[in-house]
Amino acid sequence: MTETETRPATAGRPTPTPAAGVYLYPASFERVIALLNSGIDGLAADSAYTRLHVPPVIARATIEHAGYVNTFPQLLGTVHSFAGTPKEWARLAPLSDGSGDWHAQQSISDVVLLPAACYPVYATLTGRDLATDPALFHVDATCFRQEASAEPGRLRSFRMVELVTAGSPEHCVRWRAGWLERIPAWLGALGLTVSVVVADDPFFGPGRKLYAAAQRMQELKFEFTATVAPGIVQAVASANLHKDHFGDAYGFASGDEPGHTSCMAFGLERIALALIEVHGPDPDGWPESVLSVLR
Amino acid sequence: MTETETRPATAGRPTPTPAAGVYLYPASFERVIALLNSGIDGLAADSAYTRLHVPPVIARATIEHAGYVNTFPQLLGTVHSFAGTPKEWARLAPLSDGSGDWHAQQSISDVVLLPAACYPVYATLTGRDLATDPALFHVDATCFRQEASAEPGRLRSFRMVELVTAGSPEHCVRWRAGWLERIPAWLGALGLTVSVVVADDPFFGPGRKLYAAAQRMQELKFEFTATVAPGIVQAVASANLHKDHFGDAYGFASGDEPGHTSCMAFGLERIALALIEVHGPDPDGWPESVLSVLR
Numbered sequence: 001m002t003e004t005e006t007r008p009a010t011a012g013r014p015t016p017t018p019a020a021g022v023y024l025y026p027a028s029f030e031r032v033i034a035l036l037n038s039g040i041d042g043l044a045a046d047s048a049y050t051r052l053h054v055p056p057v058i059a060r061a062t063i064e065h066a067g068y069v070n071t072f073p074q075l076l077g078t079v080h081s082f083a084g085t086p087k088e089w090a091r092l093a094p095l096s097d098g099s100g101d102w103h104a105q106q107s108i109s110d111v112v113l114l115p116a117a118c119y120p121v122y123a124t125l126t127g128r129d130l131a132t133d134p135a136l137f138h139v140d141a142t143c144f145r146q147e148a149s150a151e152p153g154r155l156r157s158f159r160m161v162e163l164v165t166a167g168s169p170e171h172c173v174r175w176r177a178g179w180l181e182r183i184p185a186w187l188g189a190l191g192l193t194v195s196v197v198v199a200d201d202p203f204f205g206p207g208r209k210l211y212a213a214a215q216r217m218q219e220l221k222f223e224f225t226a227t228v229a230p231g232i233v234q235a236v237a238s239a240n241l242h243k244d245h246f247g248d249a250y251g252f253a254s255g256d257e258p259g260h261t262s263c264m265a266f267g268l269e270r271i272a273l274a275l276i277e278v279h280g281p282d283p284d285g286w287p288e289s290v291l292s293v294l295r
Numbered sequence: 296m297t298e299t300e301t302r303p304a305t306a307g308r309p310t311p312t313p314a315a316g317v318y319l320y321p322a323s324f325e326r327v328i329a330l331l332n333s334g335i336d337g338l339a340a341d342s343a344y345t346r347l348h349v350p351p352v353i354a355r356a357t358i359e360h361a362g363y364v365n366t367f368p369q370l371l372g373t374v375h376s377f378a379g380t381p382k383e384w385a386r387l388a389p390l391s392d393g394s395g396d397w398h399a400q401q402s403i404s405d406v407v408l409l410p411a412a413c414y415p416v417y418a419t420l421t422g423r424d425l426a427t428d429p430a431l432f433h434v435d436a437t438c439f440r441q442e443a444s445a446e447p448g449r450l451r452s453f454r455m456v457e458l459v460t461a462g463s464p465e466h467c468v469r470w471r472a473g474w475l476e477r478i479p480a481w482l483g484a485l486g487l488t489v490s491v492v493v494a495d496d497p498f499f500g501p502g503r504k505l506y507a508a509a510q511r512m513q514e515l516k517f518e519f520t521a522t523v524a525p526g527i528v529q530a531v532a533s534a535n536l537h538k539d540h541f542g543d544a545y546g547f548a549s550g551d552e553p554g555h556t557s558c559m560a561f562g563l564e565r566i567a568l569a570l571i572e573v574h575g576p577d578p579d580g581w582p583e584s585v586l587s588v589l590r
Contacts, residue, residue, distance in 0.1 A: 023350070027345075030348050051322035073377045074384075079373070081373065102365075156406070157352050
């Protein structure tokens with residue numbers, strides 16, 4: 001395979017491209033994704049979630065303001081462009097086939113790649129008091145993280161659906177407790193063997209280890225793991241408490257205190273891979289018991 | 296509106312974010328997008344298109360190889376990340392809230408933002424002779440172009456569906472001629488007032504003007520324009536001939552010559568905006584004649 005070739009799709013699974021962790025998705029895989037979206041719609045049907053489709057880029061200022069940059073500097077993709085003059089470009093142009101550093105004068109833009117689907121929603125709550133009237137969002141987006149590995153399911157570009165709430169501390173803890181009960185049952189009904197693990201995000205650098213341990217002790221992040229390829233177990237969903245992090249950053253409240261937030265995140269490709277691993281690539285052939293949960 | 300605030304959605308139209316040309320999409324707008332996808336599925340139903348969902352990033356090598364960089368250096372978004380050591384990050388970390396150049400050590404990665412949905416498919420054809428057996432693809436993706444303007448519909452992040460074919464020169468000319476007839480009728484049946492214009496892409500720099508004129512004379516690009524906001528007319532779709540550009544770059548053939556390619560591109564947000572401009576934001580209230588074309 002040359003650097004610019006792409007392999008044909010095999011058995012409904014994502015097609016690798018020359019970029020590790022970046023795949024093309026064939027029709028049958030997309031049918032699984034559509035079924036999953038329908039299944040999550042079903043999970044969200046009992047509350048009035050505000051639905052938003054989120055683009056794969058976001059204002060850099062929003063991500064800086066959210067504190068993401070210092071937490072995951074190695075995972076954030078920044079978007080750069082050539083903002084020079086035609087004369088300056090004329091000097092770089094002969095290198096533009098990749099034979100040299102045509103990108104020597106790229107400068108950073110005002111957008112970055114979206115690291116998680118929920119980031120744009122917190123800013124819409126500025127100024128609100130959510131003590132008795134929590135906010136609920138149902139968002140979907142394609143996210144990007146500059147992951148080093150290229151094992152199956154370890155994607156750099158991936159689709160995420162999130163259910164998000166903002167309100168009082170008690171509301172957020174109760175809301176997440178509901179998902180902690182419901183999601184293992186839901187994934188189990190889909191035929192997946194699921195484990196629930198207390199997790200920490202892979203914080204950067206040795207100075208972060210203490211914080212990660214503290215995060216684990218507070219049980220802020222629960223991950224639901226499943227087998228996405230032979231011998232490879234990954235988190236396919238997570239239920240998270242952010243405490244007052246976003247309320248503090250974006251100025252929304254629960255009474256006299258900053259508002260709390262919580263989210264339930266679904267990794268669409270990973271759940272799809274796990275389902276294909278168990279039931280095969282073509283959803284038309286899946287057990288009716290599984291399809292009835294999703295439709 | 297502060298730098299990190301986002302306005303609430305109004306009347307089903309996209310919600311601005313702090314980044315110009317980057318919007319959030321409310322539920323009713325997404326219903327319009329879903330209807331459009333269904334309508335395009337209908338248009339494509341008479342041939343066996345290979346369906347692929349394409350992620351919003353693509354291998355930089357693929358885009359360099361396709362000759363995109365020198366044609367549109369000012370529009371391409373490159374993805375950069377921090378690949379330094381924790382010690383190097385420790386010096387930048389205090390600036391990571393946006394108070395300074397925390398991004399001073401970002402380095403270019405192996406991916407760029409996808410400028411058009413069709414770019415990954417040409418590489419899948421390497422080595423094939425398409426003289427009597429043309430290839431057909433139906434792809435969808437979120438694309439990015441670093442556009443300067445922020446008028447409605449002039450998006451930087453936008454969704455595109457493309458029907459793509461590769462084969463003999465005659466096949467590609469005939470295939471596009473079919474769309475040149477069909478698309479104005481289709482957009483007309485949707486209630487849009489459409490013009491067909493011979494166009495050239497906004498090539499960069501004064502040296503490009505002659506090439507753009509030559510492109511216009513060869514009628515390689517036809518755009519279908521419609522009103523997307525009061526007084527604002529934009530291209531909502533285009534039918535393009537690339538001649539042997541991609542066959543030459545990716546080594547697929549039509550007999551003894553490089554294969555030709557052609558594509559029919561749909562700008563989903565722009566068509567949606569044009570439809571909303573005519574029929575209102577809620578598709579439930581649209582004329583049955585329009586809905587029947589899309590369903």
